Amino acid sequence: MLRTILICLVGLLFCDQDCLEAGDWKVGMARVDITPVKPVWMAGYASRKKTVEGTTHPLWAKALVFEDKQGKRAAIVTTDLIGLTREISDAVGNRVAEKTGITRAQILLNSSHTHCGPVVRGCAAIAYDLTAAQQKDVDEYAKLLEDxxxxxxxxxxxxLSEATLAYGEDKATFAINRRGKINPDGPVDHTVPVLRINDAAGKTKAILFGYACHNTTIGLFEYCGDYAGFAQIALEKKYPGSLALFMLGCGGDANPEPRGTLALAEQHGNSLSDAVIRAMDQPLDPIKGPLTxxxxxTDLPFVDPPSKEALIKQQGQGDVYSQRLTKYLLKQLDQQGAIETSYPFSVQVIAFGADLTLVGLGGEAVIDYSIRLHEEFSGRRLWVAGxxxxxxxYVPSERVLKEGGYEGGDAMKYFGFHGPFQPGVEDRIIQLVHTLLKP
Ligand SMILES: [Zn+2]
Incomplete structure (x- = not known):
């Protein structure tokens, strides 16, 4: 008896893995270089007048597959890209399901929203005025990306191999609310959530970390992961042999500050990786299964679309993007007989037992979503990603929708929508999260 107690005490004293038991999880990981081989027009800033001229960072897609004791699986994929589309994500999901049995619903694909990556076909379709040859390159890249x-x-x-999971967090302070350019009094969340994946021997194999801030320190003419790219590189250097994956939060209305140079992107990247390292230096909380x-x-309705007569009258009016949108909507009317009246918004939930719940929202969600969800689910540990x-x-909260401006509705035109959303957008999304988080 005494011997058992002693062994337990020694076990507790020398428990350098936060007392985690191997055997709860199996985790698999992989990375693939998705830097375009052939130069593809750059995404994010519609005003670019020339094509890409080089590569600061290779762009990566990185994947983690988790399997709990019961054999239930989930995949998280991060990408150094402006964004994916429903078409691409669904196509990937269906292909993976066929090969592995991991269903579309079990796969979360996040984008870092770097503005120094290639145009992704269908993402902000109106923003770029591509020639036929440039469009062909974009189409080819999309096919390759799907593969x-x-x-x-x-x-x-x-x-897959045996692993332990543990969670911690820290803070990085370079995100600032950007409503009306710079809004130091506006809401922002500086939390850096960290999920550490160690192998059975206690060596760090992967680090999934997040931050809620536009990945837009710079607008280079080179492929580059921006601050998120620098942070991932710094972490993979600090933990040799590991995979560092950045997952963007609800950063729709936050920008890095200050911004504008590559040196600042690296500085913010280092602030973020330092926060991750600080979190990892603390005792982390073990994360157990099972996976859910x-x-x-859920459909998010737009305000009523313009009539064909109104669109015909509108032709040639407004800025170049408004003109493109009018043309695009007229074509939609011709081809489909109607203008789209809503968007089928996605909410995804990956619960790691009672220890951590990841909520993945579609689109460029603003920080109000994360703040409200953390308040309404204060009894459980949430990680909300946009x-x-x-x-x-953009996915405005009710407040941002009412205020209007870029994220409130003005940016809808770049995405090919007449927009803005109808009131009630925030409650529709929050309600769906509640539905999914019911036991
Ligand atoms: Zn954006």
Whole structure:
């Protein structure tokens, strides 16, 4: 008896892995370089007048596949890209399901929203005025991207090995609310959530970390991961042999501050990786299973669309993007007989037992979503990510919708929507999260 107690005490004293037991989890991981081989027009800033001229960072798609004791699986994929589309994510999901049995609903695909990556076909379709040759390059890249994303998840699913999961967090302060350019008094969340994946021997194999801030320190003419790219590189250097994956939060209305140079992107990247390292230096909370994964869509209606007569009258009016939108909507009317009246918004939930719940929202969600969800679910540990599965438009809260401006509705035109959303957008989304988080 005494011997047992002593062994337990020694175990507690020398428990350098936060007292985690191997055997709860198997985790697989993989990475694939998604830097375009052929130069593809750059995404994010519609005003660019020339094409890409080089590569500061290779762009990556990185995948983690988790399997709990019961064999239930979930995949998380991060990408150094402006955003994915529903078409691409669904196509990847269906292909992976066929090969591995991991269903579409079990796969979360997040985008870092770097503005120094290639145009992704269908993401902000109106923003770029591409020639036929440039469009062909974009189409070819999209096909390759679909192949690569499928491949990276399959590879991760084939490399499952025993692992322990642990969670911690810290803060990085370079995000600032950007409503009306710079809004130091506006809401922002500086939390840096960190999920550490160690192998059975206690070595760090992967680090999933997040931050809620536009990944827009710079607008280079080179492929570059921006601050998120620098942070991932710094972490993979600090923990040799590991995979560092950045997951963007609800950063729709936050920018890095200050911004404008590559040196600042590196500085912010280092602030973020330092926060991750600080979190990892503390005792982390063990994360146990079982996994629960849910995925559902809810229609977010737009205000009433313009009539054909109104569109015909509008032709040639407004800025170049408004003119393109009018043309685009007239074509939609011709081809489909109607203008789209809503978007099927996605919410995805990955619960790691009672220890951590990841909520993945589609689109460029603003920080109010994360703040409200943390308040309404204060009894459980939430990690709320935006930019999941598809970047189809900004997702304003009710407050931002009412205030209007870029994220409130003005930016809808770049995405090919007449917009803005009808009132009630925030409650529709929050209600769906509640539905999915019910036991
Ligand atoms: Zn954006």
């Amino acid at each position: 690569n994303l499928t491949r990276v998840i399959i590879q991760a699913s084939e490399s 994964v849910k995925f559902q869509r 930019y999941c599965n598809e970047v189809f438009a």
